[in-house]
Structures are given as structure tokens and as C-alpha cells.
Amino acid sequence: MTEPEAHITVRHLTMAYGDFVLMRDLTFTVDRGDIFIIMGGSGCGKSTLMSILVGLKAPAQGQVFYGGVDFWGGDPPTRDRILRRAGVMYQSGALWSSMTLAENIALPLETYTDLSPARIREVVKLKLALVGMAGFEEYYPSEISGGMQKRAGIARAMALDPEILFFDEPSAGLDPVSARRLDDLILELRESLGTTMVVVTHELASIFAIGTNSVFLDVSKRTMTATGNPNQLLAESRDPNLHLFLTRGEILDNRIGKDG
Amino acid sequence: MTAPGAMSVEQPAADALKVILSGSWKLGGELPEADEVQKALQGRAGVRHLIFDSRELAAWDSGLLTFLMNLHTLCTQQKIRLHPDGLPPGAQKLLELAAAVPEKKDARQAEEQVSFLGYLGNETVNFFQSWGELLAFIGDAVIAVSRLLRGKAQFRRADLGLIIQSVGAQALPIVSLICFLVGLILAFIGAIQLKLFGAQIYVADLVGIAMVRLMAAIMTGIVMAGRTGGAFAAQLGTMQVNQEIDALKTLGISPMEFLVLPRMLALAVMMPLLCLYANFMGILGGMAVAVWMLNIGFLQYYNETVNAVGLWNLGIGLFSGFVFGVIVALAGCMRGMQCGRSAAAVGDAATSAVVTAIVGIIVSTAVITVICNFLGI
Numbered sequence: 001m002t003e004p005e006a007h008i009t010v011r012h013l014t015m016a017y018g019d020f021v022l023m024r025d026l027t028f029t030v031d032r033g034d035i036f037i038i039m040g041g042s043g044c045g046k047s048t049l050m051s052i053l054v055g056l057k058a059p060a061q062g063q064v065f066y067g068g069v070d071f072w073g074g075d076p077p078t079r080d081r082i083l084r085r086a087g088v089m090y091q092s093g094a095l096w097s098s099m100t101l102a103e104n105i106a107l108p109l110e111t112y113t114d115l116s117p118a119r120i121r122e123v124v125k126l127k128l129a130l131v132g133m134a135g136f137e138e139y140y141p142s143e144i145s146g147g148m149q150k151r152a153g154i155a156r157a158m159a160l161d162p163e164i165l166f167f168d169e170p171s172a173g174l175d176p177v178s179a180r181r182l183d184d185l186i187l188e189l190r191e192s193l194g195t196t197m198v199v200v201t202h203e204l205a206s207i208f209a210i211g212t213n214s215v216f217l218d219v220s221k222r223t224m225t226a227t228g229n230p231n232q233l234l235a236e237s238r239d240p241n242l243h244l245f246l247t248r249g250e251i252l253d254n255r256i257g258k259d260g
Numbered sequence: 261m262t263a264p265g266a267m268s269v270e271q272p273a274a275d276a277l278k279v280i281l282s283g284s285w286k287l288g289g290e291l292p293e294a295d296e297v298q299k300a301l302q303g304r305a306g307v308r309h310l311i312f313d314s315r316e317l318a319a320w321d322s323g324l325l326t327f328l329m330n331l332h333t334l335c336t337q338q339k340i341r342l343h344p345d346g347l348p349p350g351a352q353k354l355l356e357l358a359a360a361v362p363e364k365k366d367a368r369q370a371e372e373q374v375s376f377l378g379y380l381g382n383e384t385v386n387f388f389q390s391w392g393e394l395l396a397f398i399g400d401a402v403i404a405v406s407r408l409l410r411g412k413a414q415f416r417r418a419d420l421g422l423i424i425q426s427v428g429a430q431a432l433p434i435v436s437l438i439c440f441l442v443g444l445i446l447a448f449i450g451a452i453q454l455k456l457f458g459a460q461i462y463v464a465d466l467v468g469i470a471m472v473r474l475m476a477a478i479m480t481g482i483v484m485a486g487r488t489g490g491a492f493a494a495q496l497g498t499m500q501v502n503q504e505i506d507a508l509k510t511l512g513i514s515p516m517e518f519l520v521l522p523r524m525l526a527l528a529v530m531m532p533l534l535c536l537y538a539n540f541m542g543i544l545g546g547m548a549v550a551v552w553m554l555n556i557g558f559l560q561y562y563n564e565t566v567n568a569v570g571l572w573n574l575g576i577g578l579f580s581g582f583v584f585g586v587i588v589a590l591a592g593c594m595r596g597m598q599c600g601r602s603a604a605a606v607g608d609a610a611t612s613a614v615v616t617a618i619v620g621i622i623v624s625t626a627v628i629t630v631i632c633n634f635l636g637i
């Protein structure tokens with residue numbers, strides 16, 4: 001085994017909306033090939049952290065490095081170059097509603113490559129097939145189900161063969177079986193493509209099934225309290241809030257039972 | 261029909277108060293208030309326990325629970341222990357559930373009292389900030405246009421075609437109606453005055469110059485502000501809500517070039533053409549009045565119009581149309597891009613786009629008029 005290589009490094013990051021500090025002093029590393037989970041209760045700033053990582057919102061303080069390059073310290077062209085190698089799947093898919101699925105996936109290809117239209121059609125077909133949606137090229141986003149929209153969102157995020165894929169709440173609003181299939185899809189894509197995955201979620205089943213590394217944002221302390229493999233964290237961490245989160249609050253229930 | 265909800269108290273021991281509930285405790289009927297228990301407690305200082313008897317209770321729903329919640333708050337305040345044992349089992353469980361998490365005191369966002377001076381200051385800061393945003397947006401738009409001129413702008417030609425169709429051909433019916441009627445109205449108003457001097461033929465001059473130089477552009481502009489500016493804001497606002505604009509940004513595709521540029525281009529090209537058409541419709545409206553009411557011949561009216569309306573007038577009118585087109589597109593797109601992430605924000609964006617566009621049209625009309633006056637054209 002070779003030593004894992006840091007892909008994204010976050011140092012002393014503070015996120016804030018105006019004067020309101022959401023989280024402070026976040027420091028963690030995402031290694032190449034990780035499935036990295038950003039977890040925490042509702043309103044703890046998981047999605048905000050992701051929007052900082054993908055360049056939509058500037059951090060109040062601190063740095064983000066992509067393979068050694070300072071992401072927010074650089075100029076916009078540097079950020080664009082880094083983002084060229086990343087794909088993002090948004091919570092609701094965020095497919096462009098005025099375009100068919102094929103056009104959605106083709107747009108980044110048309111923008112950033114010199115491929116011929118015929119080649120692009122083939123790539124689009126391949127990406128849709130990878131997420132199990134072959135044959136849906138000519139559908140509009142409004143004509144397919146929520147789970148399919150998320151899959152199509154992944155296909156679009158993968159259009160340019162990115163090195164990093166970001167997922168914002170991939171299983172939110174899906175039935176258990178579809179959520180499970182989506183997890184399997186993420187695992188398979190990681191195995192076959194070696195892509196680094198950053199997943200924002202609070203679905204415990206997903207966290208334990210796919211996560212190889214994670215960061216836990218504690219809303220009450222306004223900072224991160226743990227980082228590491230979620231299964232190990234569950235076994236080893238002594239932090240009550242983290243345990244509460246990873247066990248769906250069962251520890252709390254037991255304690256009350258004993259006290260009362 | 262069961263008896264309405266009623267309550268009585270008795271004191272079985274020196275430190276206990278028993279609340280006896282009877283009848284139907286359902287919302288909608290007259291129910292006793294928790295204050296009555298408070299009154300009963302005031303006379304009995306030594307009470308430390310509150311117990312219940314609900315054997316006579318016929319039926320209950322949230323009506324009983326709100327009463328119990330109030331009692332619970334009261335007991336917490338006065339350090340009295342509430343024993344729910346005498347209550348129906350369902351009510352016991354619900355009460356326990358409702359009382360499990362204490363009310364968060366600072367969760368309710370307090371309405372901040374802002375003094376008049378503070379309000380004035382905030383509004384002033386907001387005003388200058390909004391000017392800053394406006395200028396930044398215009399700057400971005402200029403950069404996007406310069407990239408277009410160098411052939412580097414990224415947008416889909418198919419989108420441009422669709423937008424041109426919707427702001428051009430599909431706007432013809434409403435522009436026809438409005439401008440025909442405006443021509444008609446101008447002719448009517450003019451005719452009454454000019455008839456006094458026997459100068460009916462000058463209706464042609466009045467309608468021709470007014471329409472070609474100003475009215476056609478303004479009326480088309482206002483129609484387009486309501487019809488297209490609002491639509492642009494709603495489209496882009498919805499894209500903002502659905503994170504579609506975020507998706508463009510993370511792909512490194514500039515929303516300015518991809519979304520705003522084709523809309524601006526479409527209106528900048530189509531507005532002068534619509535104005536030309538509106539001129540024609542307005543003159544037609546004037547002619548209808550002249551021919552049917554003032555007995556002016558068709559050719560006579562045509563010749564008078566051609567003589568009166570110079571090329572300069574037409575040029576100024578079409579230029580105004582172009583400016584209004586850019587204003588409507590910018591206002592619609594800017595409000596759409598600034599939209600928040602809720603359904604109400606989309607509505608606000610559409611409203612604000614129409615208002616901004618109309619204000620912009622009127623202000624720029626004034627500016628163009630003053631400049632033309634200055635240049636003597």
C-alpha cells in the first residue's frame with residue numbers, strides 16, 4: 001500500500017453569514033480515493049461547507065488546498081481550473097429544466113472539449129448508462145422521478161471525468177431502496193474510476209455503508225469534534241454528541257431510562 | 261349530546277389540590293381556562309401537588325391538552341408537582357411528549373425595534389448598496405458583450421432563437437393592440453382641438469411624430485417590461501431556487517454569458533423591429549380616426565404623414581427602442597439573478613423587475629429627450 005495522498009486539505013476554516021459564525025476552526029484532510037462524509041445535525045453548516053469547497057461561497061477565514069494549490073487565495077481563473085476537475089451533484093439534481101437530459105450532460109462537454117457532436121452523443125449515452133438511465137436522453141428533468149433526477153445529476157457531474165465528485169444529500173427524499181442503490185452506485189464509481197468523493201449527508205445507513213473518512217460538525221459547539229472513519233468513530237470516540245448522532249440518540253434514551 | 265367540558269377543584273389534603281374534569285373537553289365548545297386553577301391556588305398557599313380526576317371525562321382532544329399545557333407551565337412557575345396519573349392514558353403520553361423538550365427561549369426571533377434614525381441609516385446604506393449591485397451587474401454585462409464581440413461568449417444558439425421568438429413574434433398581438441389604440445386616442449384628442457381651427461389635417465402630423473419619435477417606443481417598452489422583463493426574472497429566479505445557477509457556476513460556465521447575454525441580445529435586436537411595427541400600427545390607428553371621423557382622404561393623410569415624419573424622428577424612436585430593450589433585459593435578468601431561494605422571492609423578483617424596467621424606461625426617455633433638445637434634433 002502506498003501512503004495516501006492528500007487531495008483536499010482544509011485548514012482553520014471559519015464559515016459565517018455576516019456576523020453570524022456558523023462553524024469555526026475546521027481542519028481536516030480528504031485523501032485521494034476517499035469517500036469522505038461531511039456529517040452533522042440539521043443546520044450545522046454541512047451544505048455551506050460544501051459550497052465553500054466548490055467555490056460558491058467564500059470562507060470568512062482559513063484556507064482550502066486542492067493538491068497543494070490554495071483554492072480561495074488564488075484568482076478566479078485558478079479556481080475555475082481546479083473546478084474543471086470536480087463535479088457536483090446538487091440536492092435536488094439542479095438539472096437545467098429547459099434542456100433534455102442529453103443536453104444537460106452535453107453542455108459541459110461542448111463547453112470544454114473539442115469533441116464532435118457524434119462523439120458527445122456517445123459520451124452522453126455512456127454516462128447515462130453508468131447511472132442506470134440508458135434511453136432517457138430525450139426526457140426533460142420534469143418528466144422523470146426525483147431519484148432519476150439525482151442519478152441524472154450524477155451523470156452530469158461525471159461528464160468531464162472529474163477527479164473529485166461532490167454529493168449534496170444524495171439520499172435525501174428517496175425511498176430506502178433507491179437510497180441504497182444510489183449508495184451502491186457511489187461505491188461502484190469509486191471502485192472503477194478511483195474518484196475522490198465528498199458526500200454531505202446525515203443518513204446513518206449511507207454513512208456507515210460508504211464512508212471511509214468523515215468529519216463531524218457539532219452544531220452546539222460550533223466547530224468540528226471528530227474526523228476519521230465513521231465506523232471507527234462509532235467504536236472509539238467518547239464524544240457524547242457524536243455518539244448521539246451515530247446511534248440515532250439511543251444512548252440518550254438509555255440514560256434517561258436509567259435515571260428515571 | 262354530552263355535557264360541555266367543566267372543571268371543579270377540591271382539596272383532599274393540606275398540600276394537594278385535585279382538579280376534577282368532567283364532560284366533553286373538545287375544541288369549539290366553551291372550556292374552562294387554566295386561570296381558574298390559578299385562582300384556586302392563590303387561596304391555598306401550602307399546595308405542593310396537583311392531581312387529577314378524570315372519571316367523569318366523556319371525551320377530549322387538543323382542547324384538554326392546551327389546558328393541561330397551561331397548567332404545566334403554571335406548576336413549573338410555582339414549583340408545584342403535577343401528577344398526571346389521574347388523566348386518560350393518551351393525554352398522559354401526549355403531555356409528556358409536549359413537555360419533553362423545554363421551549364427554547366431565544367428561538368423566536370424578536371422583532372427588533374429600530375429607531376427612526378436607525379431605519380433611515382439602514383435604508384440609506386441599502387440604497388447605496390443596491391446602486392453598487394446595479395453598477396456591478398452592468399459592468400459584468402459589458403464584459404460579457406465584449407466577449408461576445410470577440411467571439412468567445414458561451415451560450416447556446418438554440419436558446420437565442422427561442423428567446424427571439426418569444427420576445428419578437430409572440431409579442432406582436434399585444435403590441436398591435438396597444439399601439440393601434442394609442443394612435444387612435446392621440447388622433448381623437450388632437451382632432452377635437454384642431455377642429456376648432458379647421459386644421460384637422462394636422463392630426464396626421466401629431467400622430468405621426470408622436471408615435472414615431474416617442475410613443476411607439478415607450479408603449480412597446482412598457483408592454484415588454486411587463487411581459488418579458490417579469491418573465492426573465494421569474495425564469496432566472498426559479499433557476500436560482502433550483503440551484504441550476506449554482507450548477508452553471510461550478511461547471512465554470514458564466515451565468516452572465518449563458519443566461520443574460522442571449523436575453524439581452526434578443527431584446528436589443530427585436531425591440532427596434534417591434535418599434536417599427538408599432539409605428540405602423542399607431543399611424544394606422546390615427547388614420548382610422550381621420551378617415552372615418554374627420555373625412556380626410558386616405559392619400560391625403562398618407563402624404564401629410566410622410567412629409568411630417570423625418571428620418572431623424574424615426575432614428576430617435578428606434579434608438580430609444582434599442583435602449584429600452586437593453587434596460588428591460590438587464591432589469592429582468594438582474595432581479596432574477598439576485599433572487600432569494602423561496603417561492604415568495606421569485607414573486608418579488610418579478611415585481612421588482614417590472615418596476616425597475618419601467619423606472620429605467622421613463623428616466624432614459626427623459627435623458628434622451630434632453631440630449632436631443634440640446635443637440636437640436
